[in-house]
Structure formats: C-alpha cells, structure tokens
Amino acid sequence: MSTQHDASHRNHDAPVNSRSLVPSSLAVQTLGVGKRFGSRAALADVDLEVPRGCAFGLLGPNGAGKTTLIRLLLGLAAPTAGQMRLLGRKLPSGSADALARVGAIIEEPRFHPHLSGRENLAIHAAARERAAYARIDGALARVVLTARADDRVKSYSMGMRQRLGIARCLLADPELLILDEPMNGLDPAGIGELRDLIRALVDEGRTVLLSSHLLDEIERTCDAAAILDDGKVIAQGRLDELTAGGPRAIDITCSHPDQAALQLRGVPGIAQVTDHAGVLRVELGPEAAADREVISELLRRLLSAGFAIERVSPVAVSLEQRFLTMTTRLEDRS
Amino acid sequence: MFDLRLIRADVLKLRRRRGMLALSFILTLGIVALIAGVAAIRHAGNPLEHRPAGGVMAYKDSMFVLTLMMLVVGAIVGATAGAQDLESGVFRDLAATGRSRLALFGSRIPGACAIVLPIAGLAAAAVAIAGLALADGGISPDAAMIFAATAGVLTTGALTATVAVGLAALTGSKAAVIATMLGFNLALAPLLSGIAWLGDARHAIAPNALNRIGHTANEGVDMGLITAIVVVIAWAAAAFAAGAWRTQAREI
Numbered sequence: 049m050s051t052q053h054d055a056s057h058r059n060h061d062a063p064v065n066s067r068s069l070v071p072s073s074l075a076v077q078t079l080g081v082g083k084r085f086g087s088r089a090a091l092a093d094v095d096l097e098v099p100r101g102c103a104f105g106l107l108g109p110n111g112a113g114k115t116t117l118i119r120l121l122l123g124l125a126a127p128t129a130g131q132m133r134l135l136g137r138k139l140p141s142g143s144a145d146a147l148a149r150v151g152a153i154i155e156e157p158r159f160h161p162h163l164s165g166r167e168n169l170a171i172h173a174a175a176r177e178r179a180a181y182a183r184i185d186g187a188l189a190r191v192v193l194t195a196r197a198d199d200r201v202k203s204y205s206m207g208m209r210q211r212l213g214i215a216r217c218l219l220a221d222p223e224l225l226i227l228d229e230p231m232n233g234l235d236p237a238g239i240g241e242l243r244d245l246i247r248a249l250v251d252e253g254r255t256v257l258l259s260s261h262l263l264d265e266i267e268r269t270c271d272a273a274a275i276l277d278d279g280k281v282i283a284q285g286r287l288d289e290l291t292a293g294g295p296r297a298i299d300i301t302c303s304h305p306d307q308a309a310l311q312l313r314g315v316p317g318i319a320q321v322t323d324h325a326g327v328l329r330v331e332l333g334p335e336a337a338a339d340r341e342v343i344s345e346l347l348r349r350l351l352s353a354g355f356a357i358e359r360v361s362p363v364a365v366s367l368e369q370r371f372l373t374m375t376t377r378l379e380d381r382s
Numbered sequence: 383m384f385d386l387r388l389i390r391a392d393v394l395k396l397r398r399r400r401g402m403l404a405l406s407f408i409l410t411l412g413i414v415a416l417i418a419g420v421a422a423i424r425h426a427g428n429p430l431e432h433r434p435a436g437g438v439m440a441y442k443d444s445m446f447v448l449t450l451m452m453l454v455v456g457a458i459v460g461a462t463a464g465a466q467d468l469e470s471g472v473f474r475d476l477a478a479t480g481r482s483r484l485a486l487f488g489s490r491i492p493g494a495c496a497i498v499l500p501i502a503g504l505a506a507a508a509v510a511i512a513g514l515a516l517a518d519g520g521i522s523p524d525a526a527m528i529f530a531a532t533a534g535v536l537t538t539g540a541l542t543a544t545v546a547v548g549l550a551a552l553t554g555s556k557a558a559v560i561a562t563m564l565g566f567n568l569a570l571a572p573l574l575s576g577i578a579w580l581g582d583a584r585h586a587i588a589p590n591a592l593n594r595i596g597h598t599a600n601e602g603v604d605m606g607l608i609t610a611i612v613v614v615i616a617w618a619a620a621a622f623a624a625g626a627w628r629t630q631a632r633e634i
Contacts, residue, residue: 157475
C-alpha cells in the first residue's frame, strides 16, 4: 500500500509501524481494519490516522468503502479484521464512552417525519447525557432553524434536514463529528454555509471527519485527507502533500507564444513546451531544479530574446487531478 | 434496561401519531359506545324483546368484544413502537450515540404500553359504567367480575403490544407484523382452538390464555388461571428475547 503520512500529525507515542494500538491523541486510528460481506472485501487492511482538531476529508469513488468505514467506527457494524480507536478509546470495548462524544450523520440524516425538528432533537437527546436537552435551542440557533423548529420535519427541504442533522450532532457537544456526504442536496449557498460551519467547529478545537465525493469542497474545507479506493487507503496526509508529486508545469503569458515556445525548447530540465490557447505551458522534467531557479532561467531567456512577459504562474495540481490519477476507474475494475 | 427518558421519547413518538391514536379510540371506545348505544335504543323501543344495554350479559359481551379489539390495537401500537425507528432510519443514529441497543429496544415496550393501557382502561371503565348504569333493574356485574374482565383487557393490550414490539424489532416491518398478528389472533387461533385432538397444546395459544384471565369468552379452552398467566408470561418473554437479540445483532 502506498501511503503518504503526515509526520507532523503522527502521534509519536503510538507509531503505526509497531502494528499495535496504544492510547493516542488521534481522533481516529485504525490498524489493519477489514470488513467482508461474504466473499467480497469491502475494506482491506485499512490504516487510517485522523489527527485531532482538524477537518479531515475521506475521499473515494462510489463503492470505495467510505460509508462502510464510518459504520465500523460508529459501531453499526463489526469489522472482520483489525483494530480501531476512537478518541483514544479502543473499540468495541470503549465505544460507549467514545461515541458519547461523537456526533454523526451517516449517508443522509433521517428523522421521524411526523415530529417537529425540536421533538426529533428531544428524541435524540434522550439517548444522550442529560445535558443534551439544554443544548437543543443552541444547536437549532446555530444551524439557523429556530424559526422552523416547531414545524414537522416532513415539511423540511433537504437542506433543512441536513442542517437539522448537524444540530443533532451538536447535542453531544462533540469532540469529533463524522459527516458522511453532508453536502448532498445542498444548494451552493447551503454548501458555503456548511463549509463555514465546519471551519468554525474546527476553530473550536473539534475534529470533523468529512466523507465526500465533492473533491473541490474537500479541498476548500479540509486540512488533510485520506483517499480510499477499492476498500484500501491509498494515500493520506495534508492536502498540500497529497497534491505534491504530480507533474510540474509553469504557465507563461507572453507576446508571440508560438515563437517563445521555439526559444525555450532544449532548455535543460524542460520536458515539453506547448502553446495553450495563447499561454505558454512549460512542463518540467523530473530532473528540473526548483521552481524559482527554473522560472529565473526561463525569464532570462525570454527577456533577452525580446519577448514581453505579462504573467508567470506555477500550475497547481488540484486534488481532483491527483485523485483521478490514484483511484481505480470503474472500467479498470471491471 | 428501562430508561425513563427513553421511554418518554418513545411515548412522544407514538403520541404524535394522531391517525393511529384516532383509530385506536374508534376501535375501543367507539365500538363499545356503539354497542351500548344500539342496545339501549333497541331496549328502549321494545324492552321485552331486547335486553338492557347494561347488566351482566351485556357487560360480558362488550368486554369480549373489547378484548378482541385490544388484540388489534395492541398489534397496531406495538408494531409501530417496535418498527418506527428502523423504518424511519433513525435507529442508526440512535445506535451511533453509543447508547446500549438493549436499552433502546427495552424502552419501546413500556412506551407502547403507556399508550395501549390507558386506552384499554378507559374503554373498560366505560363498559363497566354502562354495565352498571344501563342494567335497568337486571343483575349488574359485581366487583369481582369487573376486576377480572378489566384485568383480561389490560393484559390483552399489554401482551399483544409486547409481542408486536418484539416481532417488529425482529422483522423491521410494521405492516408485516400487524398482518401476521391479526391473522393469527383473529383467524388462526380460533381455528386451532377448535381442533379438539390438539388437547392441552391449545393452552399455549395466547388468546385462549387471555380469555381465561378475563373470563369474558362464553366458550373456550379450559385451563387454570396459573397456566394462563404462565402462557402470557412465556409469550411476552419469547417476544422480548427475539426482539432484543435481533436489535443487538442487527448491522445497520
């Protein structure tokens, strides 16, 4: 398994390489976790480390095992192999203590449609500690549902249900929120509000584990992520680490790009120069020096040849591009 | 295992189902009121031809009908209590709180009984009042008869609700449980009870035990009161065990 780990996030008291779980400051830690449904392995040898106090994305194509992993963490299904820790407590023995501090939305938030939003929260609070009742009004206010709190849930839009789901999570005063596809059904404004809410929760010191296939949203919301594919974690770490290591390129906007391209051919470290709709894209080879040195050399050559330079910018590899290069396509699986 | 806050939550879920509550009242209070009303009108029209709406016989007949209706109401309320979290998808979220699944299941039985028993008690009280007030000089039901018949109606409601909660947790389907229980209690059980060669095996049929406790059936399988109570407890324990096991083992 090729896995990128963030050394700064790694709990050095609990090295995963030791193949054992010890009490840790990680919000989530799994080691060799597997889940089989008959002969089909939904998860295989999953090692995952989610640091506390960050927004952590769980990425993967449909059927990669994201929801299965979340169900295992929440005690809704039992793993067939491996060990797990949630908020430092070993599962399943410590699940009651750990889950008391976890708020979760699994797939889509479900409610009793014949009850009001407030009553649904009261139902949930009954399964939590007694103090959860006192958090109902605050949670409703936080997700801006106070005005509709006494309406029946069956009259709520999908976006309102998602917000009510977040309010339900907040009843636990959670150290960890596990949100499975929380952006589903939200309009752009709703997605923006949810993003702000997640960041605010992280700023309060809570951990948010966010499963999504909306890579752009993960990139905007999360500090770190893990990529699941075909039941395995194929990469995890900070987002800048995950997007590093791809092909490097530099875009140059200049006069006469077709002639400038000819000028730059043959420069050491440059693999290819192409004209991209009037912008010169310089793709660097693996042996190329650091961006600063390469850009200096390119500019020196172009300026000395009399080209006018308007803009120079390194091409950032998006999470989506990295994701697509790492994960199995459906046609590959079949 | 029986947490008061969870029980209150289950009562709230059931109390807000206005259609179910209305149907329950119609099937109990509504039907006994209808029986008494029709009997009173007929008796008033021709006292020699038609007996009073009260008195021992009318009381026993009404309580027998009420016992049958409690088999229906208990099944509806119990199956709803047992399956509503699963069918709505909320059970997954409740289980994810880390709360014991046994406690989540256990609260549904007292929750269902908290709805069924007041309805049964109210209807039984109405029948008793009618039996006493509308006797028109005939023999009125005595305290022992009222006590036994009321106990029978309440036990019927509680047992049927308990069995329905257990079966609903086992199957996850309210409709299937209601259909099965109504089919068994109202059709299959009377048929089986009529097969003489089954002998004492018929004691295990719950409606026979419930009729014995209430002394409301004019005909039935002879059995001792202790046997009837043991049969009722056994059915309740079996349903509870089945529901609790499935709730604990279910992957959601």
